[in-house]
Amino acid sequence: MKTEDVIIINNNEIASEIWEMEFLAPKISSNYKGAGQFIQIQLDPGWGNPLRRPMSIASCRDSKISIIYKIFGQGTKILSQKISGDVLNVLGPLGNSFQYKKNNLNILVGGGVGLAPIINLWKELDELRDNSYLIIGAKTKNEHIHSHNPDEHIYLTTDDGSMGLPGTVMEALKVVYENVKSSEVFACGPEPMLKQIQSFVIKNNIPAQLSVESYMGCGVGICQGCIISRRNYKNKNHSYHKKYSLVCVDGPIYSAGDVIFD
Amino acid sequence: MDLFIQQEMLSLIDMSIKIGKVLFKNPIITASGTFGYGTEVSSLVNVSKFGGIVTKSITLNPREGNPPPRIVETPSGMLNSIGLANIGVDQYISKKIPLYSTIGTNIIMNIAGTTVNEYIEIIKKVESVSSNIVGYEINISCPNVKRGGMEFGIDCDLTEKLTESLRKITERLLIVKLSPNVTNIASIAQSAEKAGADAVSAINTVVGMSIDIHKQKSKVYTKLSGLSGPAIRPIGIASVHKIFQAIDIPIIGIGGITCGNDVLEYILAGASAVQVGTSNYRDPGIALSMIEEIKLYGEKYIISSISDIVGVVSSNTK
Structure with a gap:
């Protein structure tokens, strides 16, 4: 991990209230390990917002890193006002990454703000697309950046039925799983979505990796703010001995059976 | 040539300070709970340049800490309620103390207990092993x-x-960390001084609360939590000012320090050293830039030793 002053190349709204920012970050990208890792962005040099904002990496290549974010608070609003040429101080790359097996059938599920690591993994699986399925959920079609295309293994859902399959990602996951069976699920999204996916994969005995979100202070294990409850107390390598896990250093990717959403 | 020599001399402000018998290479120390056990970010920051590191609070038994959510950002600050999560003194001795042999800076162990005996037992355990810990900061102020x-x-x-x-069982540095959540912080400082403390540190977090109006619940699990960051800096400086007028042992100023100028405010108010806390979350190496900023100040105002300006503002009213 390094701190680096990165130069913004692009910062555009790519769907309704969903933005993509790309910046030049040679130091951070040279330490990048894979989809699922995140960075901590300092919003501005002033101290109005003292804490950095954790953002999952949406792509990393040629010394460039991109993030995808949804505007829902003051911090993301500030980010959306940055323009090409602006400099941001960034700490990263942080956390662990998704671990996939080449011969598995991979089902990738992303919803709401949990788009970035899933899209990143989808890009990473480029050569394994025949074995992979992408499911993305949104409230309405304006929030989607892909096209619904089952022939290409891309399934979109909308709560209002305006695009793709009506309903949540769970409807699409059930459909896809019925067809492919033996597989591994990779998911990121709001907690209620992850909770539903967790109970689905546990019930059907499917291996799954979830990228979890947490309110974060430092991102490097010193503040102990970003805990999640653990189901599995056996992993001795954890930062905590028993009940909790630090999302910033043990996560953000966990096996579905390892965590409890409170 | 003469001018050149003069400038060279001016830039050599003596940054070292003494607390009790312990010499610190500079007055900037990391605050308890904001720098882990001191070893977590060694790949990112050269911690040997710090004046010192105060560990997170160590308790007699391991503590998981409070349920989530534990932290939330507030205007120019943050609330935390970690609940003294730590590995406990036995594991601290076996796993962390050995790592300090090459750390290159003063390690102060922060300890917390629920009874006098617990504090005693923790210190006795540490005193019974060989370590390069220079002293203890006694947490009597965790909210x-x-x-x-x-x-x-x-x-x-x-x-x-x-x-x-505690004075009876250790000759190491004994620092009592004070709470701002009291009517008269100076009188608590006087009690610590009277009982033999080498120094006091002030302030710990200010009790605060923040509510999510949509969920209609507290943003932090324990409802009440501790406010830190630049939002509390004026409270910290006022506290140091009051304590400076009441006691003669050194004060370590804490609360919202973000840069060299903030350090200087504390020193002018009466602090011999400072602790940097919340700012470490944003940049674990932030203390290093403060050291450089203070050197520049020393040059500008021709100060030969940082100790010379301790309490300059507060002694005027002493």
């Missing part, structure tokens, strides 16, 4: 635990009794 913690820090007699008991 986020149900028992102990702040109970001591709001009571002069309890502060005195606890400090006295």
Whole structure:
């Protein structure tokens, strides 16, 4: 991990209230390990917002890193006002990454703000697309950046039925799983979505990796703010001995059976 | 040539300070709970340049800490309620103390207990092993635990009794960390001084609360939590000012320090050293830039030793 002053190349709204920012970050990208890792962005040099904002990496290549974010608070609003040429101080790359097996059938599920690591993994699986399925959920079609295309293994859902399959990602996951069976699920999204996916994969005995979100202070294990409850107390390598896990250093990717959403 | 030599000399402000018998290479120390056990970010920051590191609070038994959510950002600050999560003194001795042999800076162990005996037992355990820990900071001011913690820090007699008991069992540096959540912080400082403390540190977090109006619940699990960051800096400086007028032992100023200028405010108010806390979350190496900023100030105002300006503002009213 390094701190680096990165130069913004692009910062555009790519769907309704969903933005993509790309910046030049040679130091951070040279330490990048894979989809699922995140960075901590300092919003501005002033101290109005003292804490950095954790953002999952949406792509990393040629010394460039991109993030995808949804505007829902003051911090993301500030980010959306940055323009090409602006400099941001960034700490990263942080956390662990998704671990996939080449011969598995991979089902990738992303919803709401949990788009970035899933899209990143989808890009990473480029050569394994025949074995992979992408499911993305949104409230309405304006929030989607892909096209619904089952022939290409891309399934979109909308709560209002305006695009793709009506309903949540769970409807699409059930459909896809019925067809492919033996597989591994990779998911990121709001907690209620992850909770539903967790109970689905546990019930059907499917291996799954979830990228979890947490309110974060430092991102490097010193503040102990970003805990999640653990189901599995056996992993001795954890930062905590028993009940909790630090999302910033043990996560953000966990096996579905390892965590409890409170 | 003469001018050149003069400038060279001016830039050599003596940054070292002494607390009790311990020499610190500079007055900038990391605050308890904001720098882990001191070893987590060694790949990112050269910690040997720090004046010192105060560890997170160590308790007699391991503590998981409070349920989530534990932190939330607030205007120019943050609330936390970690609940003294730590590995406990036995594991601290076996796993962390050995890592300090090459750390290159002063390690101060922060300790917390629920009874006088717990504090005693922790120090006795550490005193019984070989270590390069230079001293103990006694946490009598944590607002986020149900028992102990702040109970001591709001009571002069309890502060005195606890400090006295600990003074008897260690010759290492003894620093009592004070709470701002009291009527008269200077009187608590006097009790610590009377009982033999080498220094006091002030302030711990200010009790605060923040509510999510949509969920209609507290943003932090324990409801009440501790406010830190630049939002509390004026409270910290005022506290140091008051304490400076009441006691003669050194004060370590804490609260919202973000840069060299903030350090200087504390020093001018009466602090011999400072601790940097919340700012470490944003940049674990932030203390290093403060050291450079203070050197520049020393050059500008021709100060030969940082100790020379301790309490300059507060002694005017002493």
